[in-house]
Amino acid sequence: MHTRVDIILSCQKSEKELMSAVNHIYDTLCQLERTANYYDPSSELALVNQAASTTPVVISQSLFSMIALCIEYHKKTIGCFDITIHSENYNQDTIHSIHLSPEASSIFFHQAGTAINLSGFLKGYALDRIKEIVNTHRIGNALISIGNSSILALGNHPSGMGWKVGFRNQTNSVQSDKDQSILLNNECLTTSGNDSCERKHIISPWSGQPLEGVRQVAVVTNDGTTGEVLSTSLFVANQEQRKVLTAEFLPSIIIDL
Template sequence: MQTTIQHLYKPSNDDNSLFYAWFLAMHTRVDIILCSRKSEGELLLVVNRIYDALCRLEKMANFYNPASELSVVNRTAFVSPVVLSEELYSMIDLCLEYNSKTLGCFDVTVHSENYNQNTIHSVHLSAGDHSICFSQPGVTINLSGFLKGYALETIRGILNEALIENALINMGNSSILALGNHPVGSGWKINDILLHNECLTTSGNDSPNRRHIVSPRNGKLVEGVKQIAVVTTDGSIGEILSTGLFAADSEQREALLGIYRQYRVYI
């Protein structure tokens, strides 16, 4: 059954009509603010497109749903190559690329059986037919540390197609896309961080009992109550970097901060 999309609409005679919608998707609450001259009905159609896109991504890449395309890959790619949808192929390809670009700190195979830092090299993509295979048993790919950032870029595409230039998308307070300007100011201020056509992505532990990021160094959950936020122009890259920086040790983190000094990082 489809989740109820709730919304409020405040019309205006100028360009600042406000549309606020919220719903549950991808295991979190999604809040959407749109500033546009479009009608209430038109904006509701845009939000429905966003909701449908998030449901599609979850059906494709949810690690915990046995019916997802990703779960089928995890069960069968060691037995024989699996032809991927174009979108899932591009997602996995990007994640493999950024394993080396984050000094191994971002690793989508950390939930594999008998994991070690070489496990990711058991994942093989074929660009010719967009297939994937695993060269050892027990390998699994988990895109949970990447998917919300990718979702932000999918939403950006929908808003661009709808010619909506001013918007704020908040997925669970950890993955945020800010386009254009707030109706009464420049950019969008989130916890004293001003965003303008940027994404804010956050990774970390908010309590000693809520740990979920695995360290590629030892395959164990990262301890400690802390969070790392990254501001980037691309949500996918932001999600990768916030996850990688959180999983990194102090030496790796210092090196990554130097490599990606063009981005704002908050620890």
């Protein structure tokens, strides 16, 4: 993730109790980074990418579960969401080279050069872990933003119902008619896309090339993981695929920016 996290907690608890929750969140995010950060050469995922093409690698239950979940999402998104997109000699069958052994808690890549990148999944997954922590600490009202693109809103703002969240089409540095605000209540808002001509970081699973154009897709869902996967999938999907994705995931709102 390697990004800023903003946390607002609102409830009738002491500062000590609230800081306990914040520290719990911080520790959980640090653990997720150590486990699944594609860009950290010392992370567990990086070690898997280095070795799993030559020998089975025993992995933590946390990483095993994340990878297994992403493979399921690949099926549900009709191939629009693919964690092997950064593999050498990538093709649409690369993801099928991943072999997970529940008995050995291990992973093996049958195709040389296969690599897993969980970046299009991890922030949403982190939001869901944060939601569990907030609920454990019995905090009813919270707003969590990871990188300003993955947002969890629980309960209400101290001054009213829900949480009003603003976001803007990144193609313009000034206010435009595409500037948006939305009221969230026990929901997640996730945005994916290219925010500049220079930053083309989402790759088409069909061409293997970065998608051109400055545009974004925002979705409102009940959980962060679904939102993260769906916004990325909708960004790469054509119109017919979008219909399938919408029917499968039933997002509350889809906004094209």
